[in-house]
Amino acid sequence: MKREVYLDNNATTRMADEVYEAMMPCLQKFYGNPSSVHALGREAASRLEKARGQVAQLLDCCSEEIYFTSTASESNNWAIGGVLSTAKKNHVITSRVEHPSVQGPMNFWEKQGFRVTRLGVNEKGLLDLDELEKALSSQTALVSLMYANNETGVLFPIEKIGDLVKKSGALFHVDAVQVVGKIPLSLKNSSIDLLSFSGHKFHGPKGIGGLFLRQDTRLNSMIRGGHQEFGRRAGTEALPQIVGLGAAASLAQRRMLRYAEVGELRDDFERSVLEEIPQSLRVGHEKNRLATTTHLSFAKIEGAVLLHSLSKAGIYVSSGAACSSGSLDPSPTLMAMGLDPEYLSGALRFSLSLDTTKEDMEYAKNHLFALVKKFRLLGEIC
């Protein structure tokens, strides 16, 4: 059997066995509608609330502050639209390296008359907090920034940012899709008002996301109708996926310390690549980063071709954010970081998970070395 090495975990992860086992009974056995008042419905409702509690425990907040959605894209759209559509102020702050599901709504609300400040990043992918401080005013309704970048893994200093935002009186939304389940969070005592996350990014099911909404925060609904999710998000609850997300949250809490080992695997891989492959570079800050992500670029290499050849060898990586990977345009994140044009097209993201082994990384490294060498040689001949 061909070896498969999955290094595209920032796009999606493999569901953990514990999650699978938690979901199974909810598919055909406990299939009631949580809104039904008979015994089968009440059983479903009780499993729903147990899962909400598991997620709340992971995020260290109240159960009543957790709203289930279908995806983090929905959560981001809801957070931004839900705040801005009820805001009395007309200014919003975000960055140039946000996920499309933040940039999309920002572009929309800009057309509705909001003034949008898009903060830049430096070549390491870091924000200038002075720039943020200058942009904040009494007219700022919302600041929406990501916790960790999906392409580079670079972490923004969310606590420091939160302090600045709170001083201005704005609401603070954090897209924490790449962080939840990987870094300990305590929302109870944070400055975060809204936080988006998704199950499938930390070994939970696809088709389930969530939004943390601090109590007493004003937010318009996006999906209106039934009383589900405290009357704020209508629709029959996706019980199997919700229960799976709850199980993923509990599992993540138990396994979180193990990300240090993932970081070592990542560092070893990155060090070898940068040492062995000439004209290669790391994209993003070396230290302020998720343990799971390394974004590397190789001059004189077509990333898409390299990705394809790696895939043939059973090694699955990404040439940018999965969400825009159909397109061949250079990544807006790499553009915002001012990456040397020579390195723009040869950038690949390797994203690890708790399932990744030392052998996986050895296998990936050997193939990568050989392929980069081969393609550069071909480039010289042709």
Add this chain to the structure above:
Amino acid sequence: MKREVYLDNNATTRMADEVYEAMMPCLQKFYGNPSSVHALGREAASRLEKARGQVAQLLDCCSEEIYFTSTASESNNWAIGGVLSTAKKNHVITSRVEHPSVQGPMNFWEKQGFRVTRLGVNEKGLLDLDELEKALSSQTALVSLMYANNETGVLFPIEKIGDLVKKSGALFHVDAVQVVGKIPLSLKNSSIDLLSFSGHKFHGPKGIGGLFLRQDTRLNSMIRGGHQEFGRRAGTEALPQIVGLGAAASLAQRRMLRYAEVGELRDDFERSVLEEIPQSLRVGHEKNRLATTTHLSFAKIEGAVLLHSLSKAGIYVSSGAACSSGSLDPSPTLMAMGLDPEYLSGALRFSLSLDTTKEDMEYAKNHLFALVKKFRLLGEIC
């Protein structure tokens, strides 16, 4: 083991074995992100498009006209908001007996300045088409009506309505949640522009819905960001649920004729109940109805108490739409039908499925007879 008779299929159905089996490989084996361009991603994308084709076949339309959503509530909100937010006209028509996920957005858009006409129904739950014709004008942007009522199963004459709507130049949205998979539909040659449906109402998975959108119909996005769903609904696709919905669609096509047998079970049950229980009545038109639904009411009975006692005997029914069943207010649908107040609180919905057997209905009938008798006797004594 206690016998369980599930008669709440309008709230949700049990997932079919074929659906379960189709989903399983997508949980842990083919777990790639359909947006990823490596082999695992392409495998996911191909399964996604196969499922879209299966749904399109059930509805007899093009694959490109099928958009996956998280629930029919989302589909309804999207259809209504997506049309009205881009409309140049300011009038919309709906009915008084729609699902909350249609009524909710209608109330919202009314506050945004739209004029909303809410058509009434007669005591059988039927629309007056003359009233519709009078309400339609060149200012009508959208008509949104349900195919079958979730509480009574009463069918609206969608074809005739469609003809009237088309003459006026308005768009026609149909909430077909209770109908898809149960009645043959051919959208290709219909007057329907948008149609909502949901997987879990016809033995598919929870957490997956869909919207049919006729090609070249203008519709604003609700979830913005990534390029998924033809750039109209961002977010990583819920592949296992989508594949399950595809399998449910294929299965429904094969089994659709069997609903005639379900109708016979329903008719036999209904006949016995109305004959045997004094002061009982059928809610809704006898003929123009889904085969799966009977809504019955018993004078001098508290529906919630009867429901609870039936549940104790393992018989699961609903005392109104599941979506509002937490509340004790009388159902707006029954109110709109002008149901005799004596019968308002004693109404129960029995909704069958292809899984329902003759023995199930016998068991339910015997318990129902005994319980109604007992409660009425108790009522007289107290």
